[in-house]
Amino acid sequence: MDRKNGIARDGDMPWHLPGDLKFFAKLTSGSGDNVVIMGRKTWDTIPKRYRPLPRRRNIVISRQPGLMVEGAECATSLDLALEMASSSTGSVFVIGGAQIYALALEHPSCGSVYVTEINHDFGCQVFFPLLNGFSCTEILGEQEEKGLAYRFARWTPG
Numbered sequence: 001m002d003r004k005n006g007i008a009r010d011g012d013m014p015w016h017l018p019g020d021l022k023f024f025a026k027l028t029s030g031s032g033d034n035v036v037i038m039g040r041k042t043w044d045t046i047p048k049r050y051r052p053l054p055r056r057r058n059i060v061i062s063r064q065p066g067l068m069v070e071g072a073e074c075a076t077s078l079d080l081a082l083e084m085a086s087s088s089t090g091s092v093f094v095i096g097g098a099q100i101y102a103l104a105l106e107h108p109s110c111g112s113v114y115v116t117e118i119n120h121d122f123g124c125q126v127f128f129p130l131l132n133g134f135s136c137t138e139i140l141g142e143q144e145e146k147g148l149a150y151r152f153a154r155w156t157p158g
């Protein structure tokens with residue numbers, strides 16, 4: 001997210017930071033049995049050639065009953081998605097967007113929030129929810145790319 005908690009502008013992420021994408025891919029892929037859960041709108045923004053996200057089980061949340069998407073499973077609520085994910089042995093990552101982040105942050109099983117904090121204002125229209133009830137407990141790295149300084153932070157409840 002950017003300096004103002006922005007995560008999207010004009011329907012997409014307004015930055016392209018290969019270092020951040022690498023961090024995201026490594027963290028969420030793990031040893032290959034992890035699950036990524038995302039909102040239907042986020043799924044729609046991923047270019048077809050990149051979805052489903054490889055080496056991860058993809059679950060899409062939508063209110064549309066019977067929705068089918070190629071390469072992913074669908075669930076009509078976060079709880080149902082988590083129930084489906086429980087048959088995998090790996091970690092479960094909720095990867096956006098704003099609506100699904102908001103549901104996840106309120107969920108009792110949310111143990112960590114990994115945030116890439118970019119020190120720039122991109123004039124976004126979609127924002128990450130306020131991290132009330134969480135504190136930044138670890139900085140996993142800092143870097144600069146394309147003139148943008150950013151860091152990887154982990155927030156935990158408390």
Ligand SMILES: NC(=O)c1ccc[n+]([C@@H]2O[C@H](COP(=O)([O-])OP(=O)(O)OC[C@H]3O[C@@H](n4cnc5c(N)ncnc54)[C@H](OP(=O)(O)O)[C@@H]3O)[C@@H](O)[C@H]2O)c1
Pocket residue numbers: 001006007008009010011012013038039040041042043045061062063064075076077078095096097098099100101103126
């Ligand atoms: N910067 C980042 O890290 C980041 C990460 C991810 C996404 N994004 C951006 O975020 C934007 C999308 O975010 P968004 O908040 O608009 O959409 P979203 O959270 O990706 O998806 C919203 C959709 O999820 C479904 N949904 C929401 N609440 C639900 C509930 N309680 N039960 C069942 N289904 C539910 C609905 O799908 P249906 O309409 O099908 O019912 C809804 O339209 C995109 O522009 C994307 O590029 C940024």
